[in-house]
Amino acid sequence: MSTKDFGVWDGEKTVELPKQPDAGLYFIGRIHTPWKERKDCPKNARESEAICVIEVDPRWADGLKDVETCTHLVLLYWMDRSPRTLVLQVPGRRGVQRGTFALRSPARPNPVAMSVVKLLRVDGNRLSVVGLDCLDGTPLVDIKPYFASTDSVPDAVVGWHRPKD
Amino acid sequence: MSTKDFGVWDGEKTVELPKQPDAGLYFIGRIHTPWKERKDCPKNARESEAICVIEVDPRWADGLKDVETCTHLVLLYWMDRSPRTLVLQVPGRRGVQRGTFALRSPARPNPVAMSVVKLLRVDGNRLSVVGLDCLDGTPLVDIKPYFASTDSVPDAVVGWHRPKD
Numbered sequence: 001m002s003t004k005d006f007g008v009w010d011g012e013k014t015v016e017l018p019k020q021p022d023a024g025l026y027f028i029g030r031i032h033t034p035w036k037e038r039k040d041c042p043k044n045a046r047e048s049e050a051i052c053v054i055e056v057d058p059r060w061a062d063g064l065k066d067v068e069t070c071t072h073l074v075l076l077y078w079m080d081r082s083p084r085t086l087v088l089q090v091p092g093r094r095g096v097q098r099g100t101f102a103l104r105s106p107a108r109p110n111p112v113a114m115s116v117v118k119l120l121r122v123d124g125n126r127l128s129v130v131g132l133d134c135l136d137g138t139p140l141v142d143i144k145p146y147f148a149s150t151d152s153v154p155d156a157v158v159g160w161h162r163p164k165d
Numbered sequence: 166m167s168t169k170d171f172g173v174w175d176g177e178k179t180v181e182l183p184k185q186p187d188a189g190l191y192f193i194g195r196i197h198t199p200w201k202e203r204k205d206c207p208k209n210a211r212e213s214e215a216i217c218v219i220e221v222d223p224r225w226a227d228g229l230k231d232v233e234t235c236t237h238l239v240l241l242y243w244m245d246r247s248p249r250t251l252v253l254q255v256p257g258r259r260g261v262q263r264g265t266f267a268l269r270s271p272a273r274p275n276p277v278a279m280s281v282v283k284l285l286r287v288d289g290n291r292l293s294v295v296g297l298d299c300l301d302g303t304p305l306v307d308i309k310p311y312f313a314s315t316d317s318v319p320d321a322v323v324g325w326h327r328p329k330d
Contacts, residue, residue: 015224017191022304023243024186025275044315056266059180060274063252065264069324076241076277078188087228099230101221101308109225110190110306112241114279116316131315139187141275143266148321150209150296151281156313159234 011097014085017109027139029056029125031077035135038081042133051120054127054140061125064143068122072146073129075115078139079106102160116146176262178253182274192304194221194290196242200300203246207298216285219292219305226290229308233287237311238294240280243304244271267325281311 008014032053035041042048054075056064067073086107088097100108117131127143146152173179197218200206207213219240221229232238251272253262265273282296292308311317 013227015227018224021189022192023190023245025188025190025277026183026249027187028274059183060252060266062178062180063265063273064267065253065262066267066325067264070267070322071324072318072321074279076275076279080188084191087225088230097230099232100225100228102229102231102235102310104309104312108228108307109193110241112190112277112307114239114241114309116318118318142273142277144269144279145267145323145326146318146321147269147323147326148319152317152319152321153237153281153283153311154313154317154319156237156311156317157235158310158312159236160231161310161312 009090011088011090011095012086013088015087017085025078025141027078027141028060029054029140031132031134031138031140033132033134033136033138038135041135044133048133049130051128051130052132054129054143056125056140058125064122064125067127067143070119070145073117073119074144074146074151075117075140076142077113077134078141079111079113079134080139082106082108082111084109084111098160112141174255176253176255176260177251179250180252182250190243190306192243192306193225194219194305196297196299196303196305198297198299198301198303203300206300209298213298214295216293216295217297219294219308221290221305223290229287229290232292232308235284235310238282238284239309239311239316240282240305241307242278242299243306244276244278244299245304247271247273247276249274249276263325277306
């Protein structure tokens with residue numbers, strides 16, 4: 001896959017990027033998944049029970065202490081093949097224009113994806129998890145404990161996605 | 166505040182950072198909060214009902230279309246005053262060493278914080294939200310819609326934080 005997979009379609013709008021980045025990210029590991037091409041990825045992480053493996057670089061492996069006590073984690077990762085210029089998108093080419101910040105599309109100014117995963121097992125610097133839908137080899141940016149007290153909002157609504165009856 | 170606020174304490178461990186970053190972030194706006202110094206910030210976002218204002222740079226403002234239909238948002242922001250070298254930390258200097266990836270501490274290899282906020286109002290490129298605990302002027306990295314179907318896990322447990330009875 002290349003960024004050519006993302007064309008600019010009718011109803012989409014791009015902006016010019018700033019000349020310089022404001023901050024730098026270190027990739028701290030890689031995500032191993034069963035999906036080698038974008039078309040193979042599940043449309044939604046809840047559609048898949050596939051076990052994925054998070055491999056943390058040895059440099060950072062000490063940071064995994066106590067992670068095994070968490071039932072769920074927040075993962076941040078870098079969607080490195082996405083264009084960063086789109087502010088209005090037409091998801092699924094279905095003719096309806098949405099703002100980038102109202103979408104979970106990988107195409108966004110900073111393509112940092114966030115997924116909540118269930119932790120199955122920790123083996124040294126490798127975590128087995130369920131709940132991802134990204135490409136094999138995706139760079140890892142962060143791992144955080146998921147706190148239900150602040151992160152879980154069961155009655156949250158995305159109005160454009162689930163119109164009121 | 167400076168990074169000197171974060172010393173390395175007994176039980177803490179640092180690593181050497183990679184020579185080069187792997188990817189660049191653009192700051193897409195700023196977060197306005199009532200807290201000017203770290204000591205004033207609430208310890209936990211749920212402790213505060215303060216209304217904070219997210220100001221999105223005009224360049225990206227078109228991306229806010231449809232955001233007003235969301236009751237809750239995921240915000241990613243840059244904790245720009247945090248050291249990035251800590252892999253083992255002693256939170257609150259209470260003598261217990263934890264791994265960085267088992268903590269929500271701003272000190273981490275990539276200091277990208279994630280908060281779930283309640284959206285009160287959208288006025289042009291300004292969003293009024295509740296649920297933040299960061300410093301005034303914090304750089305914004307991303308705004309995403311919060312989907313309860315994938316993001317909400319009410320029964321998630323962080324074992325080290327809430328020991329079993």
